[in-house]
Amino acid sequence: MLSLAAPRLVVLGGFALVAVASTATASPEPAGVAERRADRRAAAPALVTPPPEAAEADAPPIDDATPDEPAPLSTGWPWRGRLANAVQLTPSAHVHLVDADVPNGRHWGTAALVGLVERVGAHVAAHAPGARLQVGELSGPGGGNIPGHRSHENGRDVDLAFYFVDDETGEHVDLPRFANVSRSGTARVNDRVVRFDLERNWRLLEALATDEETPVQHAFVSRSLRQKLLRAGQRLGASPELVARVERIMIPPGVRHPHQNHFHVRVYCPADDTSEGCRDRGPYWPWMPSAHPWQARVVPLPGYPPREATQTTNVARRGSRTRSAG
Numbered sequence: 001m002l003s004l005a006a007p008r009l010v011v012l013g014g015f016a017l018v019a020v021a022s023t024a025t026a027s028p029e030p031a032g033v034a035e036r037r038a039d040r041r042a043a044a045p046a047l048v049t050p051p052p053e054a055a056e057a058d059a060p061p062i063d064d065a066t067p068d069e070p071a072p073l074s075t076g077w078p079w080r081g082r083l084a085n086a087v088q089l090t091p092s093a094h095v096h097l098v099d100a101d102v103p104n105g106r107h108w109g110t111a112a113l114v115g116l117v118e119r120v121g122a123h124v125a126a127h128a129p130g131a132r133l134q135v136g137e138l139s140g141p142g143g144g145n146i147p148g149h150r151s152h153e154n155g156r157d158v159d160l161a162f163y164f165v166d167d168e169t170g171e172h173v174d175l176p177r178f179a180n181v182s183r184s185g186t187a188r189v190n191d192r193v194v195r196f197d198l199e200r201n202w203r204l205l206e207a208l209a210t211d212e213e214t215p216v217q218h219a220f221v222s223r224s225l226r227q228k229l230l231r232a233g234q235r236l237g238a239s240p241e242l243v244a245r246v247e248r249i250m251i252p253p254g255v256r257h258p259h260q261n262h263f264h265v266r267v268y269c270p271a272d273d274t275s276e277g278c279r280d281r282g283p284y285w286p287w288m289p290s291a292h293p294w295q296a297r298v299v300p301l302p303g304y305p306p307r308e309a310t311q312t313t314n315v316a317r318r319g320s321r322t323r324s325a326g
């Protein structure tokens with residue numbers, strides 16, 4: 001399988017993610033599960049450079065719910081929708097909330113989106129120790145319209161500010177607010193000159209493009225940064241397949257929102273919410289997990305034949321609308 005944290009993330013109880021060390025023994029699981037997982041890993045070549053030692057082992061668990069707590073539910077469209085039983089994203093070693101001081105912070109999403117944010121933050125930090133993902137708004141606790149956004153209504157959108165480093169020391173910089181990147185690749189943050197870090201921002205994109213738990217539909221960003229990032233990926237040795245994936249999801253937005261200071265990331269409806277009124281509009285990428293109902297809508301792209309039905313993923317299919325704590 002292609003998942004970044006594949007060796008360390010185990011699906012338990014159908015939905016809960018538990019971070020374990022790669023050498024640790026997971027909780028008891030039905031006979032054959034480990035073998036099937038190993039088969040999947042063997043079947044699909046890794047798209048992403050494995051991070052250095054001690055990688056994502058400390059990615060926080062995203063689900064500490066009690067067994068009977070209702071699962072999050074995303075309904076409607078990202079631009080006209082609602083969110084129930086939302087999960088709140090909280091700061092961590094790898095996640096910094098850029099708008100943490102905004103009253104009634106809007107850091108609520110589906111478990112799928114919050115889990116994605118935490119995993120991609122951990123992935124970048126594994127390549128660049130000390131780096132923290134700079135997260136803007138997700139959705140309000142119940143979804144619906146929020147000021148300043150045309151979407152962000154049902155827990156499937158998140159704004160991710162860029163990774164910047166101090167121009168002189170190269171140290172990671174937490175942002176007090178989003179910062180526009182100049183043509184020279186710098187920005188000014190509290191009288192400090194900071195530099196758009198191509199490698200860290202590329203690592204973020206590769207993590208978004210290959211996450212198997214939460215397929216990503218888009219990462220909107222300005223056209224000029226898009227080109228620089230694709231070249232950075234090639235310089236860093238990304239495979240042509242990975243570069244092509246990132247190129248597809250990294251769509252330049254319309255003129256009104258040049259996205260010169262953040263990636264606007266959208267994920268597809270969680271698999272279980274598709275029958276409950278969650279709505280998506282394409283494109284549907286061929287690398288979507290084969291267990292996801294939207295897989296049926298995939299239009300093949302050159303180089304991306306439809307995945308075989310036997311190539312399952314660990315997108316959980318729950319039998320009921322409750323989640324188990326594993």
Ligand SMILES: [Zn+2]
Pocket residue numbers: 149152157158159264265
């Ligand atoms: Zn946005």
